[in-house]
Amino acid sequence: MVEVFAVASGKGGTGKTTSTVALGMALSDRYDVTVVDADTGMANLLFHAGLSDAETTLHDVLADDAPVEAATYDRFGLTVVPCGTSLDGFRDADPDRLRDVVATLAKDTDIILLDSPPALDSRTAVLPIVLADRIVVVLQPTIPAISDGLKVQEYATTYDTDVAGLLFNKVRESESIEQVSEKTERYFDGPTLASVPESERAREARRAGRPLLAHAPECEAASAYREAAESLTVRNGAAADAADRFQSAVIPESL
Amino acid sequence: MKLPRGRLDKSRVVTDLRDTLADVLDRELTGYAVFESQETLLLDGEGRGVITFTDGVPVLAYHTGTDRGGPPALADLAVPGPYHVSLYALDAADLESAHGAGELQVPPGMPAERLGGDPALADSTRRAAPDERLSAMGDGDAAVPGDGTAEQSAVEAFLDDAEKIEAIKQQARSEARERAQEWDF
Numbered sequence A: 001m002v003e004v005f006a007v008a009s010g011k012g013g014t015g016k017t018t019s020t021v022a023l024g025m026a027l028s029d030r031y032d033v034t035v036v037d038a039d040t041g042m043a044n045l046l047f048h049a050g051l052s053d054a055e056t057t058l059h060d061v062l063a064d065d066a067p068v069e070a071a072t073y074d075r076f077g078l079t080v081v082p083c084g085t086s087l088d089g090f091r092d093a094d095p096d097r098l099r100d101v102v103a104t105l106a107k108d109t110d111i112i113l114l115d116s117p118p119a120l121d122s123r124t125a126v127l128p129i130v131l132a133d134r135i136v137v138v139l140q141p142t143i144p145a146i147s148d149g150l151k152v153q154e155y156a157t158t159y160d161t162d163v164a165g166l167l168f169n170k171v172r173e174s175e176s177i178e179q180v181s182e183k184t185e186r187y188f189d190g191p192t193l194a195s196v197p198e199s200e201r202a203r204e205a206r207r208a209g210r211p212l213l214a215h216a217p218e219c220e221a222a223s224a225y226r227e228a229a230e231s232l233t234v235r236n237g238a239a240a241d242a243a244d245r246f247q248s249a250v251i252p253e254s255l
Numbered sequence B: 001m002k003l004p005r006g007r008l009d010k011s012r013v014v015t016d017l018r019d020t021l022a023d024v025l026d027r028e029l030t031g032y033a034v035f036e037s038q039e040t041l042l043l044d045g046e047g048r049g050v051i052t053f054t055d056g057v058p059v060l061a062y063h064t065g066t067d068r069g070g071p072p073a074l075a076d077l078a079v080p081g082p083y084h085v086s087l088y089a090l091d092a093a094d095l096e097s098a099h100g101a102g103e104l105q106v107p108p109g110m111p112a113e114r115l116g117g118d119p120a121l122a123d124s125t126r127r128a129a130p131d132e133r134l135s136a137m138g139d140g141d142a143a144v145p146g147d148g149t150a151e152q153s154a155v156e157a158f159l160d161d162a163e164k165i166e167a168i169k170q171q172a173r174s175e176a177r178e179r180a181q182e183w184d185f
């Protein structure tokens, strides 16, 4: 059984990487979870997961210089596939190999979370959304973040990828998020999974190079991620055909 | 709004207006920015938005398509990117008469909130603004640091505009279909 989620938002800085790692750790209580830094042009998951000195990364795998197994690391109860940050690494990477990477990882895990690029302007940027079964849309309660999030959803559903739910992040105390999230849900195909408060702990965790749920597991933001994980019902894909599914994931014929 | 043309400082396509506003603040630009959404087909986003700046801090906003100024002009501008943005530098003296037009004024942090979607950048913009700009704007318009009430109602007003949101979605779907062929998935 495997389900692949792309953690996405049209906008940078909304907290996709923070959320990928936090949601992954929260889900790892119940599932075997693999997180992949699929933001191959501006990778930074490695800095959130204490892997800044990782020798082999997704870039090497996408350049066909290493097998996937060489770029997987067991950290914080997760299987982590970090990506390198060099421009050369990005240039030499063949983004299409991500299909094989996902297919290979899918054989041996329950959930794959793809930390996705904050853009929809290239084939590489959109591929994680195409490959995923569902997306988790990370939103801040701002007009640009919500309208970019709508765009991501429409791309996803056009490409036959469903919406698992919304994560509001960096919610300030002054905001009563209920009204905004209720109105936002009218336009999205998935429910609000949780509202994560703006939290100094999250920034500290990033500076310490540790996941939020390892750095401050008791803080409000961390419990919001656990709440999100609980409200996510993971669907059982058939393990047997998983590899096939991702190698051949394409845009539906009807287009 | 009448402005001298000024010296062209930068002209390019950006996907996130936050970056432009952060750059202007960082370089303390005095002058103005012209914004044009690249995706005005289905949206009534036709026309251009203009924002003026003194030392990197927004002063006026105006939208040529709707002929609205002040906060409503920011609402007109709030459509998904990419945008074509041109920045022009001016001498402070050249902006004096335009800046006298009070009805076009926006609170210093409001463009960062509503176009940039970055409350933290809005905070730093407010910190960079002269005191009289903060007190002049009065209550309820997010001129006061930490007052999210006005911002939240702007978000809710956006979400109440079902027609605009449907247009954004429709535009995204047709773009997604076109791109699928272009990218040959």
Ligand SMILES: Nc1ncnc2c1ncn2[C@@H]1O[C@H](COP(=O)(O)OP(=O)(O)O)[C@@H](O)[C@H]1O
Pocket: A011, A012, A013, A014, A015, A016, A017, A018, A019, A044, A118, A169, A170, A171, A196, A197, A198, A199, A200, A202, A203, A204, A206, A221
């Ligand atoms: N809930 C939060 N409260 C405060 N800061 C946050 C929160 N979530 C993320 N951040 C911070 O915001 C910045 C961007 O987060 P990141 O997860 O890298 O975003 P993205 O991957 O979407 O670009 C980081 O410095 C991170 O520590």
Ligand SMILES: [Mg+2]
Pocket: A016, A017, A018, A039, A044, A045, A115
């Ligand atoms: Mg990221």
